[in-house]
Amino acid sequence: MKTLNEAFDAGKILIPYIAAGDPDLDTTAEIIGELDKLGVGIIEVGMPFSDPLADGPIIQAASQRALAGGTNISRIFKMLEELRDVKTPIVLMGYFNPIMKYGEKSFIEDALSCGVSGVLIPDLPFDEGKEFYDICSEKGLCPIYMVTPNTKEERLSQIGSKARGFLYCVSLLGITGDKRGPIEGIKSYMERVRSHVSVPLALGFGIDSPDKITAVKPYVDGIVIGSAIVNIISEKADMGRKAIVNEVSVFTSALIDALRTALQP
Amino acid sequence: MDLKGYFGRFGGRFVPETLIPALEELEEAFYKAINDEAFMAQYRYLLKDYSGRPTSLYFADRLSKHLGDIKLYLKREDLNHTGAHKINNVLGQILLALRMNKKRIIAETGAGQHGLATATAAAKFGLECHIYMGLEDMHRQALNVYKMRTLGAEVIPVTSGTMTLKDATNEAIRDWVTNVSTTHYVIGSVVGPHPYPMMVREFQRVIGDETKEQILQKEGRLPDLLVACVGGGSNSMGMFYPFVNDKDVKMVGVEAAGYGIETGQHAAALTGGSVGVLHGSRSYILQDGNGQIVPAVSISAGLDYPGVGPEHSFYHETGRVHYTHATDDEAIEAFKLLCETEGIIPALESAHALAFLVREHKNIEPGTLAVLCLSGRGDKDMEAIKGKLFEEEM
Numbered sequence: 001m002k003t004l005n006e007a008f009d010a011g012k013i014l015i016p017y018i019a020a021g022d023p024d025l026d027t028t029a030e031i032i033g034e035l036d037k038l039g040v041g042i043i044e045v046g047m048p049f050s051d052p053l054a055d056g057p058i059i060q061a062a063s064q065r066a067l068a069g070g071t072n073i074s075r076i077f078k079m080l081e082e083l084r085d086v087k088t089p090i091v092l093m094g095y096f097n098p099i100m101k102y103g104e105k106s107f108i109e110d111a112l113s114c115g116v117s118g119v120l121i122p123d124l125p126f127d128e129g130k131e132f133y134d135i136c137s138e139k140g141l142c143p144i145y146m147v148t149p150n151t152k153e154e155r156l157s158q159i160g161s162k163a164r165g166f167l168y169c170v171s172l173l174g175i176t177g178d179k180r181g182p183i184e185g186i187k188s189y190m191e192r193v194r195s196h197v198s199v200p201l202a203l204g205f206g207i208d209s210p211d212k213i214t215a216v217k218p219y220v221d222g223i224v225i226g227s228a229i230v231n232i233i234s235e236k237a238d239m240g241r242k243a244i245v246n247e248v249s250v251f252t253s254a255l256i257d258a259l260r261t262a263l264q265p
Numbered sequence: 266m267d268l269k270g271y272f273g274r275f276g277g278r279f280v281p282e283t284l285i286p287a288l289e290e291l292e293e294a295f296y297k298a299i300n301d302e303a304f305m306a307q308y309r310y311l312l313k314d315y316s317g318r319p320t321s322l323y324f325a326d327r328l329s330k331h332l333g334d335i336k337l338y339l340k341r342e343d344l345n346h347t348g349a350h351k352i353n354n355v356l357g358q359i360l361l362a363l364r365m366n367k368k369r370i371i372a373e374t375g376a377g378q379h380g381l382a383t384a385t386a387a388a389k390f391g392l393e394c395h396i397y398m399g400l401e402d403m404h405r406q407a408l409n410v411y412k413m414r415t416l417g418a419e420v421i422p423v424t425s426g427t428m429t430l431k432d433a434t435n436e437a438i439r440d441w442v443t444n445v446s447t448t449h450y451v452i453g454s455v456v457g458p459h460p461y462p463m464m465v466r467e468f469q470r471v472i473g474d475e476t477k478e479q480i481l482q483k484e485g486r487l488p489d490l491l492v493a494c495v496g497g498g499s500n501s502m503g504m505f506y507p508f509v510n511d512k513d514v515k516m517v518g519v520e521a522a523g524y525g526i527e528t529g530q531h532a533a534a535l536t537g538g539s540v541g542v543l544h545g546s547r548s549y550i551l552q553d554g555n556g557q558i559v560p561a562v563s564i565s566a567g568l569d570y571p572g573v574g575p576e577h578s579f580y581h582e583t584g585r586v587h588y589t590h591a592t593d594d595e596a597i598e599a600f601k602l603l604c605e606t607e608g609i610i611p612a613l614e615s616a617h618a619l620a621f622l623v624r625e626h627k628n629i630e631p632g633t634l635a636v637l638c639l640s641g642r643g644d645k646d647m648e649a650i651k652g653k654l655f656e657e658e659m
Contacts, residue, residue: 050557051431051543053438054281060425072555096279097542101556123279123542128269148283150445155285173283174443 004042004117004142004165007089008200008221013041014256015202017093017226019062020045021071023237023244025079030245031233036086038252041222042166042202043086044120047076047094054122056177058227062234073102080114089117091144091165096124104132108141118142118165126159137164144168149189153196160197166222167197171205177227181206182216190219210258217259225255266576270459270546273582275575278458280545283442291449292460294365299467304360311356312471315389316346318353320472322479322636327606332622334631338488339609339639340476342500349612349641350472350500351382355451357468359386362449369393369448373437375402375430375496376567376614377409378641379453384418394418397436399428402566409645427560430570434544454497455574458545462574469503476636477507484634491516493638494618495588496532496568498577500640505586515587518577519621521563521614522590532561534573535581535588548575564593564649565613567641591620597653599623600643612641613650 007013016035020028028045035043048063048071055063073094080090092111099107099121111119119141126133126145133143142165147156150173159167169190171182182203183189193201203216204224213223232251236244270276278288298304312318320341329337342350355372362370370387371394374380380396387394396413400422403410413420426432441450455462455469480488491508493501495518508514520533531537534549541550543558551559551571561571580586591599596613599620603611611619618637622629629635643650 050426051435053435053544054442056439057425064426067557095542097550097552097558098556100541101552101554122281123545125278125280125282125285128278146282148281150286151282152286170283173445175439178443 001087001115002089004089007041008166012217012220012259013222014252014259015042015044015204015222015224016040016229016252017044017046017224018233019059019066019230020047020076020079021066021069022062022230022233023065024069025071025075027241027244029079029083030241031248032083032086034245034249035252036088038249038256040088040252040256042089042091044091044093044224044226045076047073047092047098049095049098052095054175056175056227058177058231058234062230073098073107077110077114080116084115090115091118091120092116093120096121096129105135108136108139112139112141116141118144120144120146120168122146126162133162146170147193149173149183156193156196163197163199166200166202167193168224169193169201169203169220171203171207174205176205178206179208182212186216187219210254213255213258223259266463270463272576272579275548275578276459276462276546278545279542279547280458281442283445284458287441287445288458288460290365291361294361295460295464298361298364304364308357308360312353316352316356317344318471319475319479320344322476322483324483325607328603331602331606332626334633335622335626335629336632336634337622338480338636340472340504340636342472342638342640343609343611343615343642347378347382347385348644349378349382350469350503351379351453352385353471353503354453354465354468354499355379355382355386358449358451359390359392362392363390365449367447367449369444370451371395371397371437371440371448372451372453373397373430373433374453375433375569376565376612377402377406377413377645378567380413380418380420381409383451384413384416387418388416395440396420397423397433397440399423399430399433401428402430402433405566405649406645407648429560430566431558431560438544454499455502455576456497456544456546456572462546462576465499466502466506466576469499470506472500472503472638473505473507476504480636486634487511487514488636489513489515489633490629490635492519492618492621492635494519494568494614494640495535495573495577496521496570496614497572498574500638502574502576504638509585516585517621518586518588519618520588520590521565521568521617522592523562525592526590530562531590532563532568532570533590534571535577536590540578543572546575548578549573549581564596565617567612567614568617589621591617591624595620595624597650600650601654609639610643611639612643613646615640
């Protein structure tokens with residue numbers, strides 16, 4: 001498996017997000033395999049939480065379905081354990097309470113032992129989670145921090161000095177799946193962040209189409225697509241695993257094309 | 266409390282990065298405001314002339330007789346404008362919102378008392394107001410929904426999760442993340458990320474401060490025992506906090522045990538939960554073995570919350586406050602008792618506090634001077650309790 005740093009070597013990358021266990025973990029595993037084949041840069045795997053307060057309705061609903069199906073951190077690790085031939089680095093995304101309950105140290109160790117490259121916790125800011133994130137960094141699990149358009153300079157530079165792998169730049173003031181994203185002035189936002197941060201910058205929240213990718217790609221190193229993919233999975237849920245994987249594949253390919261197409265002068 | 270908002274190992278700021286600047290701004294504005302005599306004068310003026318404070322400390326003589334040798338006073342927070350202690354905090358926060366130039370107000374509500382207080386203060390100051398309320402609670406507390414709408418607030422039904430206070434809080438946080446530059450989020454209890462638990466306590470401590478003055482006047486001494494109900498824990502914190510350093514004053518916080526702690530169907534985070542992170546702070550919460558939040562269960566919509574304020578968790582661990590619980594049935598019995606002995610219809614939340622005294626009065630030392638925080642009045646609960654009191658006729 002590649003490291004997060006290596007993931008950005010080949011140029012701008014797509015970072016799809018999928019909600020683990022929606023509709024079931026076997027499907028999640030197949031989708032991960034397919035995304036790997038398509039050549040996405042990093043795969044973000046969401047761990048469900050009952051009260052995901054940074055997420056919009058699409059990911060909330062996916063989390064509920066995953067929980068109803070019995071998805072938990074141990075089962076997600078077990079699934080990842082069996083995906084050893086996947087070359088694309090995997091980042092786990094989830095809220096802090098289930099991680100605390102699992103045991104912070106065990107979580108870090110078990111994540112590493114099944115090949116996970118990084119962890120992103122939207123309700124654990126860098127300073128609140130200092131102890132946890134320091135252990136992550138020390139053990140080699142990249143803490144993926146988030147910044148938002150209203151993050152102040154001083155905080156940006158503190159976060160910048162701690163960041164490993166890449167930095168997740170939230171595209172707007174809002175929650176996942178917000179159609180308004182990204183904000184206008186993305187260029188100056190990214191320039192402002194870049195002046196404090198040396199790791200690659202990924203932009204996410206509300207980016208749901210090839211057109212939006214085309215609009216923002218000059219300014220970023222990676223683009224996260226979450227709710228749009230999760231939405232396809234939920235819409236195709238009744239049609240079976242093969243149809244789901246196929247639809248995700250078609251959509252993701254179009255996104256990758258948009259990202260790779262040279263900018264028109 | 267330390268500078269990061271921790272009470273021992275409880276508290277903190279577990280929120281999406283988007284909210285950090287807003288919480289820093291709020292913290293700064295709060296400290297400036299409470300040190301600004303003009304602000305405090307306006308706050309005190311509103312408490313007095315708008316809400317009707319000080320609320321009385323009333324000697325419940327017939328109820329006392331019923332409880333044996335306890336001399337029981339009721340701190341009549343039910344006599345506040347809008348019918349509960351919630352207005353104390355809301356007036357403070359609305360004045361802060363005005364200082365921060367935030368013209369849009371949002372709040373979560375369970376029983377509707379906090380939503381009602383927020384809608385009231387927003388109307389008074391001409392601010393746009395959106396109240397998030399679980400659909401389930403909107404049915405249980407229909408009267409308060411009409412009141413809020415009459416006052417010009419938009420009541421937004423929350424249909425996610427369990428459709429109660431926890432989910433309304435999630436939605437309010439999502440709204441705040443989205444509209445953070447124009448909006449102030451008026452949290453209704455001593456929960457949430459720093460500075461809320463400390464700030465709400467400071468706006469509620471008027472309950473305990475007044476009680477202290479009034480009991481000294483009436484009895485010439487401090488009470489032996491304070492009793493209050495605990496959901497998120499704002500009325501109890503407001504009552505307890507000014508007495509924390511008075512070592513001889515015992516304090517009892519009463520959580521909602523729903524159908525009974527042993528059934529797992531309850532709302533008692535301290536006595537039946539474990540430590541976790543919910544809605545921005547580390548505290549005791551109701552959760553399963555995977556760290557998923559377990560829905561709370563209580564007849565009282567205001568106590569129906571799977572978390573509790575971090576400062577309560579701290580007092581629970583240090584032992585400064587004794588936390589116990591009362592079931593739905595015990596609360597209903599206490600509700601009836603207060604109606605019949607004193608002619609006061611209490612909120613079901615407050616009835617939980619009284620239920621502790623009804624159950625335990627035989628184990629309380631004779632001659633004990635006790636104060637119970639009667640946090641709200643029961644009008645809003647008449648619909649919910651109708652079927653319980655007059656089953657035979659229904």
